[in-house]
Structure formats: C-alpha cells, structure tokens
Amino acid sequence: MPRTLSLSIFASVLVLACQAPPADAPSKLQVDTFLDDYTEKLVELSYAADLADWDANTRIVEGDDSIVERQNEANAALAAFTGSQDGIEKTRALLAHRDTLEPLQVRQLEKILYRAANNPQTVPELVERRIVAESAQVQKLFGFDFQIDGKSVSANDVDRILTSSRDLGERLAAWDASKEVGKGLKDGLAELVELRNGTVRALGYGDYFEYQVSDYGMTVEEMTALTERFVRELWPLYRELHTWARHELAARYGEEVPELLPAHWLPNRWGQDWTALVTVEGIDLDSRLAEHTADWIVREAESFYTSLGFDPLPPSFYERSSLYPPPPDAEYKKNNHASAWHLDYGQDIRSLMSVEPDERWWATAHHELGHIYYYMSYTRDEVPVLLRRGANRGFHEAVGTLLGMASMQKAFLEAKGLVAEGTKTDEIQSLLKEALDSIIFIPFSAGTMSHFERDLYAGLPKDEYNARWWQYVRDFQGIVPPTERGEEYCDAASKTHVNDDAAQYYDYALSQILVYQLHNHIAEKILHQDPHNTNYFGRKDVGQFLASILEQGATADWRELMREKLGEEISAAAMLTYFAPLTEYLKEQNEGRTYTLPESPGV
Numbered sequence: 001m002p003r004t005l006s007l008s009i010f011a012s013v014l015v016l017a018c019q020a021p022p023a024d025a026p027s028k029l030q031v032d033t034f035l036d037d038y039t040e041k042l043v044e045l046s047y048a049a050d051l052a053d054w055d056a057n058t059r060i061v062e063g064d065d066s067i068v069e070r071q072n073e074a075n076a077a078l079a080a081f082t083g084s085q086d087g088i089e090k091t092r093a094l095l096a097h098r099d100t101l102e103p104l105q106v107r108q109l110e111k112i113l114y115r116a117a118n119n120p121q122t123v124p125e126l127v128e129r130r131i132v133a134e135s136a137q138v139q140k141l142f143g144f145d146f147q148i149d150g151k152s153v154s155a156n157d158v159d160r161i162l163t164s165s166r167d168l169g170e171r172l173a174a175w176d177a178s179k180e181v182g183k184g185l186k187d188g189l190a191e192l193v194e195l196r197n198g199t200v201r202a203l204g205y206g207d208y209f210e211y212q213v214s215d216y217g218m219t220v221e222e223m224t225a226l227t228e229r230f231v232r233e234l235w236p237l238y239r240e241l242h243t244w245a246r247h248e249l250a251a252r253y254g255e256e257v258p259e260l261l262p263a264h265w266l267p268n269r270w271g272q273d274w275t276a277l278v279t280v281e282g283i284d285l286d287s288r289l290a291e292h293t294a295d296w297i298v299r300e301a302e303s304f305y306t307s308l309g310f311d312p313l314p315p316s317f318y319e320r321s322s323l324y325p326p327p328p329d330a331e332y333k334k335n336n337h338a339s340a341w342h343l344d345y346g347q348d349i350r351s352l353m354s355v356e357p358d359e360r361w362w363a364t365a366h367h368e369l370g371h372i373y374y375y376m377s378y379t380r381d382e383v384p385v386l387l388r389r390g391a392n393r394g395f396h397e398a399v400g401t402l403l404g405m406a407s408m409q410k411a412f413l414e415a416k417g418l419v420a421e422g423t424k425t426d427e428i429q430s431l432l433k434e435a436l437d438s439i440i441f442i443p444f445s446a447g448t449m450s451h452f453e454r455d456l457y458a459g460l461p462k463d464e465y466n467a468r469w470w471q472y473v474r475d476f477q478g479i480v481p482p483t484e485r486g487e488e489y490c491d492a493a494s495k496t497h498v499n500d501d502a503a504q505y506y507d508y509a510l511s512q513i514l515v516y517q518l519h520n521h522i523a524e525k526i527l528h529q530d531p532h533n534t535n536y537f538g539r540k541d542v543g544q545f546l547a548s549i550l551e552q553g554a555t556a557d558w559r560e561l562m563r564e565k566l567g568e569e570i571s572a573a574a575m576l577t578y579f580a581p582l583t584e585y586l587k588e589q590n591e592g593r594t595y596t597l598p599e600s601p602g603v
C-alpha cells in the first residue's frame with residue numbers, strides 16, 4: 001500500500017482526536033468541485049499535448065522542428081499542472097478524509113496523486129534531473145554501436161543470427177555483442193534508480209517499484225506473491241518445455257544435452273520468446289487478403305465488433321485517424337508502430353496504423369480496434385474522466401490481444417470464407433509454437449524482470465546487479481550465461497524496459513494471463529466451443545459479456561471486477577488448461593529424459 005495511504009489515515013485519526021471531524025471534513029460538493037475543476041483543466045492540457053503528440057507521430061517532416069517544439073511545450077504545461085504543488089496539497093488534504101468520501105471520489109483523488117508523483121513540482125530539480133538522465137540513457141541504449149568481430153551490426157542482425165544460425169560460435173559472438181551495451185548503461189541505471197525513488201518519495205511512496213505497483217491497489221508484497229503464483233502455476237508446463245528444448249537444441253547443435261540452457265542457444269536475447277524454434281505450416285491468409293484493399297481490412301475489423309453488438313465507429317474516427325502508409329510521393333513520414341489513441345477522454349478517438357491487406361494487419365486492426373472499443377465503452381457519464389482507463393494497466397492490452405487472437409481462429413476464418421472449409425493444420429505444433437511465446441514469457445516477465453526490478457528499487461547495491469540478475473534468470477528460467485558475467489557487465493540494462501519503462505513489466509504478465517482467462521471463459525461458458533477453435537462473430541452474448549467489463553473503466557477494483565464477471569481470481573490455471581494437450585504431448589516426448597529443473601520453482 002502506498003505510504004500516502006497510511007499517512008493520511010494517521011492524519012485523519014489525529015483530526016478525529018483533536019477536532020470535531022464533521023466541521024472539518026469537506027462536503028461532497030467541495031470535493032466534486034475540486035474534481036470538476038481539476039478534470040476540466042486536465043482535459044484541456046492533455047488534449048493539447050495529445051494533439052501535438054499525434055502530429056509528431058503522423059506527420060514527420062525532416063528539418064521541421066515546429067511540431068516537436070509544440071509537443072515539448074504542451075507536455076511541459078501538462079506536467080506543470082499534474083505535478084503542481086498546490087494540486088498535490090489539496091488532493092492530500094482531501095484524501096486525509098477518505099473515510100468520509102465516496103469511493104469514486106477516493107479513486108479519482110488517488111489517480112491525481114499517482115499522476116503527480118511522476119513529476120511533483122515539490123521537488124522540481126529532481127524531476128528535471130530525472131528527465132535528463134532518462135533521455136541520456138535511452139540515447140545510449142538505442143544509439144549503441146553493436147559490433148561482431150570489429151564490424152558494426154544492427155540489433156536486427158543480432159536477432160537474425162539468434163533466431164536462425166546453427167553455428168554456436170556465431171551465436172555466442174552475437175549474444176556477447178548484444179550484452180556489451182549494458183556496461184555503459186550501468187552508472188546511468190544506478191542514477192535513475194536514485195532519481196526515480198527520490199521523485200516518488202516526495203509523495204510518500206517507499207520506492208519507485210512500490211509507486212508503480214500502487215496503481216493496482218496492491219502492495220509490493222502482494223504483487224510479488226501474485227507473480228510468484230503465476231510462475232508456480234505454469235511451472236509443470238514450463239518444466240516440460242525446458243526439458244524438450246534442452247534435448248531439441250542439443251541435437252540441433254550436435255552437443256551434449258546441457259544441465260541448464262545456455263543463453264546463446266536460445267532464439268531471443270533474453271530467452272523470453274522461443275517461437276523461432278519451430279515452424280508450423282499454419283493458416284496462410286496473405287494470398288486471400290491480397291485480393292482486398294487496406295480499407296476493407298479496417299471495415300471488416302469494425303464489422304467484427306458491430307456483429308458483437310457494439311456501436312459503429314464514429315465518422316470522426318475515419319476522418320481523423322491515420323490508417324494507411326503514406327503515399328509514395330508524400331513529403332512526410334509517420335511512425336509505423338500501430339497504436340490507438342483517446343485524445344480528449346471524449347469522442348476524439350483515433351488509430352495510427354499503416355494497414356496493408358495482409359495477415360499481420362488483419363490481426364493488428366482487430367487488436368487496435370479492441371483498444372478503440374474499450375475507449376468508446378467507458379466514455380460515458382457514469383465514468384469520471386479520471387477513471388476512463390483500463391481496469392488495471394494490463395487490461396487494455398489484454399482486450400486488444402484477445403480480439404486480435406479471436407480474429408485468427410480457424411472456425412471464424414472459415415465462416416468468413418478466408419480459409420477453405422476443412423483446412424488441415426498441425427494442432428499440436430501450433431499449440432507448441434503458441435506456448436513458446438506465451439508460456440515461456442511468464443517466468444521471464446513475472447519472474448526475472450519483476451523480481452530484479454523490485455530488488456533494484458529496494459536498494460540492491462550496484463556491485464550486485466549482475467549477480468542478482470543471473471540468479472533470477474537461473475532460478476525462474478533455467479537459463480545460464482555462456483561466459484563469466486562479472487559486475488563490469490550490466491546484462492539487465494540490455495533490456496529496454498529496465499531503462500525507460502521501469503518497474504512495470506509485470507503488466508505484460510498479467511495481461512497475458514488475463515487473455516487466456518477471458519478467452520477460456522468466453523469459449524467454455526458462453527460459446528460452448530473448443531477454446532482452440534472458436535468463432536466469436538455475430539455473438540451478442542459475447543459482446544454483452546465484454547461490454548459489461550469494458551464500460552466500467554477503472555471505476556471498480558479490478559480484482560472485484562474479475563470475481564464478479566469471471567467468478568474467479570486472476571490465475572494462470574486457464575493457461576494451463578488451454579495448453580493441457582501440449583503438456584501431455586511433451587510428457588511423451590520427454591519420456592526417459594532427465595528433468596533438471598526442480599518439481600517446483602526454487603524461488
């Protein structure tokens with residue numbers, strides 16, 4: 001629990017003891033007026049900042065700095081407002097009376113304080129130093145000159161070697177090269193830890209990790225227990241995959257089967273995604289979709305949602321979005337990374353994509369519209385602007401991913417006429433490939449990353465960074481470094497998020513787990529279909545179920561929401577059920593092999 005909470009309870013106890021509370025407590029009208037004024041200003045400033053950000057992402061003109069200047073100005077004005085000393089003091093004073101306030105008021109005030117802690121004007125010099133240090137760190141990370149045998153290579157070159165080379169010498173050189181970047185980031189990371197902690201301590205949080213976790217309404221201990229439960233729940237399957245991979249890769253490289261997996265044997269720099277280990281002849285949509293236009297793809301994605309009972313997209317969505325690649329003769333460039341935007345917390349909803357008629361954009365368009373429909377669902381009078389967000393940080397992504405996944409299910413594609421009826425796919429190999437993505441990711445995200453960052457912000461000494469990192473990699477992932485990794489390295493810092501998206505990597509784990517929980521619920525309880533082959537299209541009952549979650553935004557505690565809508569706690573059990581046929585298959589494959597991971601995780 002954030003320290004602000006215990007402090008304010010303490011403060012209100014003091015007030016109770018010394019004064020008559022009713023006279024002192026703010027009236028409902030006073031609190032509402034404060035929230036209304038805050039919200040009005042927030043919408044104005046964040047709309048200006050989002051519009052500038054939008055232009056900076058959709059119309060990149062070389063040599064034209066005017067958009068960037070506008071962007072910097074608008075974001076500085078927004079930060080000055082959300083972090084203002086006056087706002088912080090008023091919010092804390094009101095929260096001191098949390099017991100007399102309405103739950104929705106408390107939730108909004110907490111969001112104000114959470115936002116303020118990112119850039120509190122109570123410690124302006126600290127905030128400024130942090131922003132400078134963050135951008136220096138990011139520049140060092142992305143500007144790093146990776147080298148193999150003295151020759152510069154790109155990060156993509158490194159990844160290509162790790163996903164495809166069978167030459168262990170070449171793999172080791174690529175892996176080593178990828179970790180060199182950490183050396184130069186270590187001091188910067190240590191400085192950022194101090195600055196981030198200092199910034200949030202100004203608002204009473206114990207450290208930056210505690211601050212980030214508080215957005216879930218949880219303590220660090222609760223989040224740690226939750227992430228460890230995820231790892232434990234999936235361990236039986238992870239252990240099978242680990243055993244299978246040790247043998248599979250040893251055969252592939254012509255080596256003895258190792259005790260634990262050498263990091264450079266795996267197709268990803270952090271061992272977080274092993275999908276490149278298998279190739280599956282799956283569904284190929286590209287040739288069918290090539291017969292259509294990019295616009296058709298977006299309209300089809302919209303029709304998927306309207307078939308579930310959601311409203312059509314507002315005309316302004318099509319007018320204002322940037323949905324397609326710029327024409328070849330365009331005098332501007334745009335960001336190619338797909339995203340969904342809610343610019344004014346109201347009706348101005350847009351998506352940035354570069355849709356082309358192919359399989360990737362088919363799934364991506366359905367995914368991005370998932371975010372768009374989430375925005376549309378909670379944009380209603382009953383949901384205050386400050387609570388127009390996902391039920392927690394992981395929810396928004398889970399909803400996008402769920403509907404992107406639904407758009408790729410064979411039964412749906414057959415019904416759409418995009419895949420020939422009765423098309424054969426290798427189901428076990430498809431399931432294996434899916435597990436090498438989603439199951440493999442959990443010990444890394446919920447285990448290694450979340451535990452390392454927790455320790456980092458709790459004061460892990462700088463000369464223990466690398467040892468602690470590898471201890472977690474070994475315990476959670478069963479992976480070991482190929483060479484001696486002394487403290488001159490800082491292998492954790494080779495991961496982007498450790499530098500510039502700090503202390504929230506468990507978001508991805510929660511999100512992944514939620515996807516399967518929601519999908520299994522829909523398949524089994526609503527559709528009564530095989531979760532591996534569903535068709536959501538046209539099912540108003542599925543739409544109603546989703547809408548009943550989406551329309552609440554962040555007005556309810558996400559754990560209560562799950563209990564109410566799914567009838568269960570968040571749990572990786574749904575994933576384990578989904579992958580049960582794979583677990584059986586792997587047990588057969590692994591028969592007679594030695595398992596080197598313990599029966600339950602050692603952490």
Ligand SMILES: [Zn+2]
Nearest residue numbers: 367371397400
């Ligand atoms: Zn997304």
